[in-house]
Amino acid sequence: MSFSIRQLKYFVVTAELGQISQAAKELCISQSAITTAIKEVEHYLRQDLFIRSSKGVSLTEAGQLFLPKARQILVMIDETTRLPLSAAAVEGVLRVGVTYTVIGYFLPHHIQRLTQLHPNLKIEVYELDRKSIETKLLNDKLDFGVLLTSNLSNETLRYETFINSTxxxxxxxxxxxxxxxxxxxxxxxxxxxxxxxxxxxxxxxxxxxxxxxxxxxxxxxxxxxxxxxxxxxxxxxxxxxxxxxxxxxxxxxxxxxTLQEKVPPMEVGLVWKGDVKKTVQMEAFYDYFHSIFCTPLFTKTS
CATH class of the missing domain: 3.40.190.10 (Periplasmic binding protein-like II)
Incomplete structure (x- = not known):
């Protein structure tokens, strides 16, 4: 059991604004996503961090103790991303195919962050439908696709899902x-x-x-x-x-x-050609998303 950078950020923004609805607006995500993330952090810590009321949320005593530590962790992570680049800095061109929903509601923020991390990496983004992205990946015309992984049809492509959106x-x-x-x-x-x-x-x-x-x-x-x-x-x-x-x-x-039936979530992730050896540019792109969505800040060992 663990929690991620994303969940920690949701907690801090909610604590600062005092309302889940305002935090959702600030972060451009749904209220349910924030609520779920906070509950997962509370479950990990085995303590309530917020007192809920009709007017919003306020921090419990445990929440007040946790907030400065959470801020410190996020500051340290942000500072790490701003470290001077070494002589082996990532540079070159990366070609990425994205679908309509991804380019409109998921990717722009991450492209901005990647540009800060790797200013010498040129990311070329092409909006295409899923079938076109699959074809161009197989023909080595694209390095990655960022799309709805649940829609993939070609079994020779590899993928990793980072978002399961209800x-x-x-x-x-x-x-x-x-x-x-x-x-x-x-x-x-x-x-x-x-x-x-x-x-x-x-x-x-x-x-x-x-x-x-x-x-x-x-x-x-x-x-x-x-x-x-x-x-x-x-x-x-x-x-x-x-x-x-x-x-x-x-x-x-x-x-x-929320419907009574189990409606499948929208799954978003990276797709690449199965037998291709990742370039330095591809590794940088992949590592960024993996660290954001898959790497826990803390993991229980018992």
């Missing part, structure tokens, strides 16, 4: 389903469904719906359009926490509901 139901702030004790896919059939058409979202939706299909009234390639349509009560949608934001462009509220 898919939930999106509804308007006054939708009648918010008062329901439980919500199943069958309950949704009478409501107009808004279908996302990028990153093979429609195929994924139809798979987990099974025989009982959604009542699709609208199709769009724009997540922002879905956000506005849901907020205006034009329909409902099931999308991942990674792309969730609580407000539409018009400033209307969007709520989420």
């Amino acid at each position: 898919r939930r139901l999106w509804v308007s702030s006054h939708h009648e389903l918010l008062s329901a004790a439980k919500v199943s896919l069958k309950d949704l059939q009478k409501y107009p469904y808004i279908m996302l058409t990028v990153d093979e979202a429609e195929q994924t939706v139809l798979k987990y719906w099974g025989e009982e299909q959604p009542n699709v009234q609208y199709r769009t390639s724009s997540i922002e359009a879905i956000r506005s349509m849901v907020a205006n009560d034009n329909g409902i949608a099931i999308l991942s926490d990674m792309v969730y934001r609580p407000w539409s462009l018009e400033g209307k509220r969007i709520e989420t509901i």
Whole structure:
């Protein structure tokens, strides 16, 4: 059992802002992702770090003791990333293919951080569909793909998943389903469904719906359009926490509901050609994501 840099950052931001909703807005992630991360840290420490109330959160005594230590750890990590580069600094070109959702809601922050870490590394980013990325990887036209790993079709490609983003139901702030004790896919059939058409979202939706299909009234390639349509009560949608934001462009509220069925999460990670030997540039790119999402800060030994 362990916790990560990401979880530690979520704790610190929440402690500083005093509200999970504000922390989610600051970090551009869902409230549920922050709540889960904090619970995992509390489980590891075997102590509650926050007192929850309708007005927000405040630190417990244990939380007050833990906060400066958490800040110190994050500062040390940040300072490490700013160390002067050695003579063996990573340089050259790295070619990365990314899908629509990844380039819009996941990658930009990490490209910025990688640029700080390796200023002599030029990262060329190409937005492509999954099939095109697979083909270009196999033909050595790309070094990495960053995409939905659950959609991969070519078994000769290697991959590592870094994000498992829960898919939930999106509804308007006054939708009648918010008062329901439980919500199943069958309950949704009478409501107009808004279908996302990028990153093979429609195929994924139809798979987990099974025989009982959604009542699709609208199709769009724009997540922002879905956000506005849901907020205006034009329909409902099931999308991942990674792309969730609580407000539409018009400033209307969007709520989420966890469905009774086990809906598969959206899995995002790196993909590369199976028999290729990683270059120095590829190793730097891979090591960055592995350290952020897979390397624990602390690990229990007993």
